[in-house]
Amino acid sequence: MSVWNELTGQPEAIELFRAAAGGSTQQAAMTHSWLITGPPGSGRSNLAYAFASALLCRNGGCGVCPDCRQVAARTHPDLAVLATDRVIISIDEVRSLVTSSQFSPSVSRYRVMVIEDADRMVERTSNVLLKALEEPPERTVWILCAPSEADLLPTIRSRVRSVRLRVPSASDVARLLQRRDGVDHETAERAARESQSHIGMAHRLATNDDARARREETLNIALGIQTVPEAVMAAARLLELAKDDAEAITEERDAEERENTLRTLGVEPGQAVPMGLRSQVKALEEDQKRRATRSLRDGIDRILVDLLSLYRDVLLLQLDSELELINLAIEEQLVQVARDTDPAETLAIMDAIAAARLRISRNVTPALALEAMLVTVASPQRKATL
Numbered sequence: 401m402s403v404w405n406e407l408t409g410q411p412e413a414i415e416l417f418r419a420a421a422g423g424s425t426q427q428a429a430m431t432h433s434w435l436i437t438g439p440p441g442s443g444r445s446n447l448a449y450a451f452a453s454a455l456l457c458r459n460g461g462c463g464v465c466p467d468c469r470q471v472a473a474r475t476h477p478d479l480a481v482l483a484t485d486r487v488i489i490s491i492d493e494v495r496s497l498v499t500s501s502q503f504s505p506s507v508s509r510y511r512v513m514v515i516e517d518a519d520r521m522v523e524r525t526s527n528v529l530l531k532a533l534e535e536p537p538e539r540t541v542w543i544l545c546a547p548s549e550a551d552l553l554p555t556i557r558s559r560v561r562s563v564r565l566r567v568p569s570a571s572d573v574a575r576l577l578q579r580r581d582g583v584d585h586e587t588a589e590r591a592a593r594e595s596q597s598h599i600g601m602a603h604r605l606a607t608n609d610d611a612r613a614r615r616e617e618t619l620n621i622a623l624g625i626q627t628v629p630e631a632v633m634a635a636a637r638l639l640e641l642a643k644d645d646a647e648a649i650t651e652e653r654d655a656e657e658r659e660n661t662l663r664t665l666g667v668e669p670g671q672a673v674p675m676g677l678r679s680q681v682k683a684l685e686e687d688q689k690r691r692a693t694r695s696l697r698d699g700i701d702r703i704l705v706d707l708l709s710l711y712r713d714v715l716l717l718q719l720d721s722e723l724e725l726i727n728l729a730i731e732e733q734l735v736q737v738a739r740d741t742d743p744a745e746t747l748a749i750m751d752a753i754a755a756a757r758l759r760i761s762r763n764v765t766p767a768l769a770l771e772a773m774l775v776t777v778a779s780p781q782r783k784a785t786l
């Protein structure tokens with residue numbers, strides 16, 4: 401058992417971090433500031449915490465000792481984490497992290513500072529971090545994560561060692577779900593394909609019936625649209641699905657976070673929160689409320705990505721491509737749509753989906769953007785039935 405078993409599809413990166421955490425024989429392998437880049441779902445933060453475990457555990461990241469378990473729960477005394485679901489990391493958050501990076505480790509060899517979304521800092525905030533990266537104390541290690549190097553200021557980039565992750569293959573992700581979560585082969589393969597190798601989403605689709613049902617309904621709604629009024633109604637239903645999905649994710653995470661906070665404050669489960677600690681719990685709750693907006697937007701985007709995968713499959717069928725379908729489970733329906741429409745129409749729908757994503761990211765009302773997109777879906781099929 402080891403923390404490295406929790407990862408998949410990144411053998412080179414794992415080797416690099418293992419060597420770095422391995423100890424003093426390979427001085428050159430270790431450095432104080434790291435940047436892990438890779439697309440969402442490639443396992444950036446999983447790798448960051450595996451490396452943190454390897455640095456903090458006495459057995460190089462065994463996965464079972466108290467150190468490793470505390471890293472997994474994000475409660476290790478020598479681990480500081482900055483993870484945010486908000487759009488921007490505040491300068492105060494980074495300031496307090498920088499301050500705590502100055503302390504010596506209390507129980508382990510190192511003090512490890514993780515920033516999960518280092519791309520969400522404005523320049524002024526990055527500059528606060530820059531000073532800390534320039535002269536880190538000897539036993540402090542920074543691990544930053546971001547989608548790509550280009551998302552950080554050049555001054556930050558030049559002070560970190562970059563490790564780039566690739567998108568794991570669907571079979572890599574399926575194997576991880578089988579090995580780590582005990583998911584059966586068929587479900588794991590399907591979830592890995594349908595999530596397009598996004599590890600977190602694949603896990604959710606494989607283990608959460610509601611999430612799976614919502615994805616199926618999303619695709620069925622699009623496939624069922626034939627008229628413009630139907631498109632308008634479909635937009636409303638898709639929005640509801642996105643809301644439900646976002647709420648389910650938010651609830652799971654909020655509950656877990658609240659539990660962790662209470663534990664950190666020394667409040668036992670089920671016990672009332674003492675008066676003096678209530679303000680801290682309240683601050684957390686307000687933070688969670690603020691995040692809800694972002695989470696809905698992510699939910700809508702997930703739906704649009706799923707729809708894009710649907711028409712990508714239709715296009716592959718129309719072009720007689722040999723590539724594997726993402727939505728293999730509804731192949732028959734896809735073949736039907738591919739026959740009833742032509743590639744130009746499919747491309748027009750894919751363009752409309754891309755446009756909807758862009759418009760929503762620019763704060764166009766989601767309902768309007770979805771309606772406009774689904775009307776495009778209605779046009780070719782309407783022509784076919786007329």
Ligand SMILES: [Zn+2]
Pocket residue numbers: 457458459460461462463464465466467468469
């Ligand atoms: Zn351990």
